[in-house]
Amino acid sequence: MSMFSKSAAICPHCLRELKLSGMKFYCVPDEDNRHEVKLSFADKFRGRLPVCKRKFCRNHGLTIREAACKHCGEPLPPQLLFHDKYLSFCAVGVSGAGKSSYMTTLLHELKYSGLPWILQAMDVDTTRRAQLNEQYVYEERHCLRGTEAGVSPKPQLWTIMDNSVKGEKIPTYALTIYDGAGEDCERIDYTPLDAKISRYLSGARMLLIMFDPLLLSSVRVELSRETLNSSMATERQTSAPGNMVNMVNSLANYIRRNCNILPGKKIDRRAAVVLTKLDALTEMLNGFSSGSTILKESPHVQNRGFVESDSVMVDLEIRDWLTRQGETAFLGAIDANFKDVRVFGVSSFGRPPDSRKRLAKIRPHRVLDPLMWMLASEGIIPTI
Ligand SMILES: Nc1nc2c(ncn2[C@@H]2O[C@H](COP(=O)(O)OP(=O)(O)OP(=O)(O)O)[C@@H](O)[C@H]2O)c(=O)[nH]1
Ligand SMILES: [Mg+2]
Ligand SMILES: [Zn+2]
Ligand SMILES: [Zn+2]
Secondary structure, rough: EEEEEOOOOEOOOOOOOHHHHEEEEEEEEEOOOOEEEEOHHHHHHHOOOOOOOOOOOOOOOOOOOOEEOOOOOEEOOOOHHOOEEEEEEEOOOOOOOOOOHHHHHHOOOOOOHHHHHHEEEEEEHHHHHHHHHHHHHHOOOOOOOOOOOOOOOOOOEEEEOOOOOOOOOOOEEEEEEEEEEEEEEEHHHHHOOOOHHHHHHOOOOOOEEEOOOOHHHHHHHOOOHHHHOOOOOOOOOOOOHHHHHHHHHHHHHHHHHHHOOOOOOEEEEEEEEEEEHHHHHHOOOOOOOOOHHHHHOOOOOOOOOEOHHHHHHHHHHHHHHHHHHOOHHHHHHHHEEEEEEEEEOOOOOOOOOOOEEEOOOOEEEOHHHHHHHHHHOOOOEEOO
């Protein structure tokens, strides 16, 4: 019997909540033929997939796994029907903050870090995009190009199978990642956004708010011209740090409006604030001291759980560092708007690109930390 998963799924294409009855099923006996198969009352009641009952159909008696969303008509990957938990996160940040580079190294680390998980793409688009980015960064050693603004990029759909759990049924999680263009995030509150982008933002389980420290003037005066040029998306990145504060406020207003949350009330959603490009800050005299926790190897993966004390320390160190830079407005804006905030620091590449934007061997630093925080909060990994 095929049991439909218990936690509500969300259509990865239109992001509307998906119940078994919100799906259409098709039997496809061969390339030229397909017919709809309706759910019986018992199917709905028991939460199971329908069976083809058409006489003479070669699939007669078989369980039907070909499904489409009733709302938008887009095909649904069958894995979505069997997941145990649905996780979604959304990266926001001004243009050039390092979102796409981060997602690329995050996925790579998830695959190769030694975690007992099997990561699989659910659809062809996700596979293709991940392969392209991975090839670009890990093999050709180039910085990625900026993400196209104004169009709604497809979310990346992944399945994580947890192999650490013994038994017949392997827990499976659906992971949706949305990495849009910084330009769209910057003007989120002012221009009518693509309806789909807006649903991603209001529907995400966790928001990843990427903060680029190289936008801070106190940082810029201390860094060499080379590091600055190589670590910024020169063609687009002109945003002043003030934009980050505006972005946070307008993002929050936007989510409030879309989710019917009263103005002034904190948003009940996890927000991971991620300081990117940490490698570039090691040049700074006024940077993190050499014994800081944030510069140490992340302990979470090795401990097979989320080490709360380490994360709390990193959060404190970055807040302290930002305060020393005179940058309290950004964190102030985040704390005022979101209920559950944790600050992280990452380096996707491990060191700045060279003057031609070529990368050395990629050595990501702490890129899994925000994801581990989310997994711990969902009870998927232990908090220790
Ligand atoms: N030093 C350093 N530079 C980085 C790192 N990650 C990204 N960068 C620099 O930041 C630039 C922009 O990175 P992207 O990942 O494309 O940024 P994005 O946020 O996706 O930008 P948009 O798609 O335009 O919104 C890259 O071209 C690099 O120069 C990092 O870990 N270290
Ligand atoms: Mg991008
Ligand atoms: Zn849909
Ligand atoms: Zn049939």
